[in-house]
Amino acid sequence: IIPKPEVAVVARAKDDDCLILASDGLWDVVSNEEACKVARRQIQQWHKNNSVTTSSSDGGDGSTDPAAQAAADYLARLALKKGSQDNISVIVVDLKPRRKAKNNS
Known part of the structure; x- marks a missing residue:
């Protein structure tokens, strides 16, 4: 834990599918692009x-x-x-909760 965390503010775009919060255990071996592709695919598959x-x-x-x-x-x-x-911690937030309702119709 560091006393002064790194903080970035990024404007959301309409086409943002998910948010991935993860430790270096993920980011050291998986690129941003691959992580996003995998998360999107897993959410859709579920x-x-x-x-x-x-x-x-x-x-x-x-x-x-x-x-x-x-x-x-x-x-x-x-x-x-x-x-x-490294230690691996991953949290995925689905930014398109309406997809659940659409897929169930």
């Missing part, structure tokens, strides 16, 4: 395979989003597979 609506579909109750969790788990396993030697 929704394709799980057509039921979950209680966390609005994301407003503080519960875990299972599609985003699946993407985070996959990214952590990918970092291990690529030989990461």
Whole structure:
């Protein structure tokens, strides 16, 4: 932990799919582009395979989003597979919660 964290403010674009918060354990072995591609694919695959609506579909109750969790788990396993030697922490936030409703219609 550092007393003065690195902070960046980035404007969101309409086409942003997800936000990936991760430690060096991921970023040392996976590029930004690959991580985004993998997370997007895993979220879409989860929704394709799980057509039921979950209680966390609005994301407003503080519960875990299972599609985003699946993407985070996959990214952590990918970092291990690529030989990461650092601690690995990954959080994925789905920025398009409406996709859940669309895929279930």
